[in-house]
Amino acid sequence: MTTRRDLLRRGAAAGIVVLGGPLLLSAQQQEPLAGQGEAGLLRDPVSAGRARERATDRDNDEFVKALEHRLQCTCGCTLDIYTCRTTDFTCTYSPQLHKEVLALQDEGKTGDEIIAAFVAKYGEDVLMAPKAEGFNIAGYVVPGVAILTAGAVLTAILRRRSLTRQAALAGAAPGASVEANDPGVPVLPGGTGTPEELARLERELRELDP
Amino acid sequence: MTLLGTFALWTGLLLGAWAMLVGFSGRWHAQPALAVSVTRATHAMFAVMLVASAALWKGLISHDFNIEYVASYTSRNLPDYFIVSAFWAGQKGSLLFWAVVLSGFSSAAQWLTSARYRALLPYVAAVTSGVVSFFIVVMLFASNPFERLPFTPPDGNGLNPQLQNIGMIIHPPMLYLGYISITIPFAFAIAALLSRRVDTGWLHAIRKWTIMSWLFLSIGIVLGMWWAYVELGWGGYWAWDPVENASLLPWLTMSAFLHSVMIQEKRGMLKRWNMALILGSFLLSIFGTFITRSGVIASVHSFTQSNVGYFFLAFLLIAGILGFTLLYTRWDRLEADVQLESMVSREAAFLFNNLLLVGIAFSVLWGTLFPILSEAVRGTKITVGPPFFNKVNVPLGLLLLMLTGIGPLIAWRKASTANLKRQFTWPVLTGLVAGIAMVATGSRDFYAVVAIALGAFTTGTLVQEFARGTRARHKMYGESWPMAFGQLVARNRRRYGGYIVHAGMVIMFVAFAGMAFKTEMEATLKPGETATLKSPYGHTYTFTHLGVSQFEQLNRVVTQASVQVSKDGKPVGVINSEKRQHFSEPAPGVRQKSFEPSTEVGIRSGLQEDLYIVYAGSVQGTEEAVYRFTINPLVLWVWMGGVVLVIGGLVTMWPGSAGAGVTRRAQAGYEVQLAGAGSAS
Structure with a gap:
């Protein structure tokens, strides 16, 4: 015999099935794409890019980083090895070059020796900046020399002209040098102009300013 | 639609040829109707370029993958807002973008230029039409955006993911607008040389254009830095890539021009130099396009390379030779009105500022081209990367920062010792305190410490300038402090807008130092x-x-x-x-x-x-x-500095600025009366 309590139980169960079923089903259908567990598998690892190797302490070694900043990746990206291997994750060259740096370091080579080994193997263009020797010196020196030369010439010309001008002024109106600031700005009373000059300046400004 | 687009390009070319023929021939001097015809040709050219652009838009929006360009840079599922950027994502589209914008600027220049400079306009139209025509020729004969494929692919390749970034919707057009708008000052310069009207009139006509160009370049460069930072993932914003360098070059020369033009306007000096700076800026903008398009130098911006670079090289050489030959033939007419009075003057400071800006431009250009030079001389390939550019340019940049602080402190014409003492005391003390504080707190990076100290010095200069000007107005006119400040800026937007730009630069330099x-x-x-x-x-x-x-x-x-x-x-x-x-x-x-x-x-x-x-x-x-x-x-702070810089630029070019007032003051012989020291103009 079905008691009232059984009826309620069955009704509740049916309700759960009717109402909760779709929810449970949709929960199953909406299974998260994320990995499961502590380090679960990705559903679509290819979309996450090339598989990576675990980073080690040596990857963060300042000596290695500094060296790799001086060496260009050979993939054609124009970046240095460190930047490329930590930026362009599709590049297969920079991780390999990084390993070469580590291997040379393991051989006990100094920084300069590692750089020299790279130049010997990959050519001079593996350096992010050319060595300051031979023709390359021109690369470093020419801009500075050009600016200094132009500065010296400019100074000489200006000096000559200002002396000529001052000589002419001295003949025409002795003691006529003034501090004329930008005409758009009022000069403080007690500054460089006389009260008459300032009054005239103020009159002109009122008259001329839009 | 491709037929319509191609037809529009051919029509544009014919109109351009007409405008050049009549404009350069000078026959409009005798027949004024021809001058009107040239002006109308520029408007018509703009109209047909709009038609050509509409044709490409139609292809992009309707996913017409039979058009090679549409198939190369879009796909069916590309979000709509990136279809906008697809217009300039590839070379063919960006050439059309350049042509339509330049024809628009050309038309606007004809329309907006004051009647006082009407005599220059047919020449201006001829030059701008010539440049637009060059772009049309490149499109028609080497890189046609309306080229059809022999088959219709079911979907396109899509847009490069690095370009699917909001920054790429704004950054390239801003940079292009900067490059393109330099053509207008260039056209006025050529017009002034051709017409032998080389007084300061043409400078007034181009003032807004030069600031606008500089502003667009600034926005484009800063947005490019932001895009590189958020999109490329290497953790920085400037890598001295050849294409980045190419955008910096005209910005530097335009910055030099914006300073030196003030000397010509106020003192009638540097006429040849200013002319050369405008010609050089235009050529550098074309050079930038050549670098981007040719692939002659390795760059991360490899998505737009092709053989059209050599069209640009030829155009660059022809424009350069013609422009500078013209300048040479007018050399005597560009004699300065007055000579410099003192080495210790704002004019001299501006000259050294120009020397540094152009020197940095040369240094960047030199470094960018040095690999080619090295290969030609030694037969050995070399790389010139960030370590080189930092070594050479950081000291120059710091010197420039120092001059940014010094310039406003020195009086025009001649500064006395008392003036120098009064002006320099506080800024120098501010800089010293900042430098000492940096060292005391453990900073050991030499350049960073110097940058912060110079940044503080320049900030001291700017604060002092604003404070003194505001105080002066407060005392003289009885204005409240905020009113005095507002009026100070409003009454001389060019000067104080310029100071705001300097403030933006200081903020950016200090932020650059932070990366150390x-x-x-x-x-x-x-x-x-x-x-x-x-x-x-x-x-x-x-x-x-x-x-x-x-x-x-x-x-x-x-x-x-x-x-x-x-x-x-x-x-x-x-x-x-x-x-x-x-x-x-x-x-x-x-x-x-x-x-x-x-x-x-x-x-x-x-x-x-x-x-x-x-x-x-x-x-x-x-x-x-x-x-x-x-x-x-x-x-x-880099981005905030960029925003401040842009605000300063906008203040400088805001309508009703110094132009009219200054001109009237100059006409009234203002400087002569104030100085009482002989003629100033």
Whole structure:
């Protein structure tokens, strides 16, 4: 015999099935794409890019980083090895070059020796900046020399002209040098102009300013 | 539509040829109707370029993949807003973009230029039409955006993921607008030389154009830096890439011009120099396009390279030879009205400022071209990368920063010792205090300390200038302090707008110096594991890897790695970094992966420092993630400096600015009366 309590139980169960079923089903259908567990598998690892190797302490070694900043990746990206291997994750060259740096370091080579080994193997263009020797010196020196030369010439010309001008002024109106600031700005009373000059300046400004 | 587009290009070419023929021939001197005809030709040219652009838009929007350009740079599932940027994402579209914008500027120049300079306009029309025609020729004979394929692919290649960024909707057009608008001052310069009207009149006609060009270049460059920072993922914003350098070159020469033109306007000096700067800026803008398009120098901007670079090289050489030959033939007419009075004057400071700006431009150009030179001389390929440019240019940049502070402190014409003492005391003290404070707090990076000290010095200069000007107005006119400040800027927008630009530059230089203190590390973390990194300010950041999720979004599968960040033990929030695998859908339900997975950086910006997190990938397809954590100090200030710089530029070019007043003052002999020291003009 079905008691009232059984009826309620069955009704509740049916309700759960009717109402909760779709929810449970949709929960199953909406299974998260994320990995499961502590380090679960990705559903679509290819979309996450090339598989990576675990980073080690040596990857963060300042000596290695500094060296790799001086060496260009050979993939054609124009970046240095460190930047490329930590930026362009599709590049297969920079991780390999990084390993070469580590291997040379393991051989006990100094920084300069590692750089020299790279130049010997990959050519001079593996350096992010050319060595300051031979023709390359021109690369470093020419801009500075050009600016200094132009500065010296400019100074000489200006000096000559200002002396000529001052000589002419001295003949025409002795003691006529003034501090004329930008005409758009009022000069403080007690500054460089006389009260008459300032009054005239103020009159002109009122008259001329839009 | 492609037929209409091609027809529009041919019509534009004919109109351009007519405008050049009549404009350069000078026959309009005798027959004024011809001058009207030339003006109308520029308007018509703009109209047909609009038609050509509409034709390409139609192809892009309707996914007409039979058009080679549409198939190359879009796909069916490309979000609509990136279809906008597809217009200039490729070379063919950007050539059309250049042509339509330049024809628009050309038409606007004819329309907006004051009647006083009407005599120059037919020449201006001839020059601008010539440049537009050059772009049309390149499109018609080498890089036609309306070229059709022999078949219709079911879907396009899609847009390069790195270009699917909001910055790329704004950055390239801004830069192009800067490059393109330089053509108008160039055209006026050529017109002034051809018509022998080389007084300062043509400078007044181009004043707004030069500031606008400089402003667009500035916005384009800063946006490009921002795009590189958020999109490329290497943790910086400037890599001295040849294409970046190419955008900097005309900006530097235009900056030099904006300073030196004041000397010509106020004192009638530097006429030849200013003419040369305008010609040089235009040529450098074309050079930038040549670098971008030719691939003659290796660059990360390789998505637009082709053989049209050599068209640009030929155009560059022809324009350069003609322009400078013309300048040479008018050399005597460009004699200065007056000579410099003193080495210690604002004019002299401006000259040295110009020397440095042009010197830096030369240095950047030299470094950019040195690999070619080296290969030609030694037969050996070399690389000239950031270490070279930093070594050569950082000291020059700091010198420029110093001159930015010195210039406003020195009086026009001649400064006395008392004037110098009064002007320099506070700014120098400010700079010294800042430098000492930096050293006292443990900073040992020489350039960073110098940059901060010079930044403080220049800030001192600017604050002093604003304070003195405001105080002067307050005292003389009885204005309230805010009113006095507002009026000070409003009454001389050019000067104080310029100071605001300088303030923006100071902010940016100080922010650049901040990058000397950046810290970074790589770490591999399983969910729940942590890594710690100390910031330059002494804070300890803890990064806890939460997990990796994958989901679909728009036209891509997103792999998102999440990191919980805490600062000195207090939670800061969650930062996500992503890998995005884009795909195309040639048919419903059919997917093809397009491009390699791209990286989206997770950034949390702050006033002190940015947290910059890059999800490098996963270990063996698991949630175990490899990260690069970087702490970049002061980066937010780079963008804020850029905003201040743009505000300053807008203040400078705001209508009703100094132009009329200054002209009237100059006409009234204002400077002569004030100085009482002989003629100034």
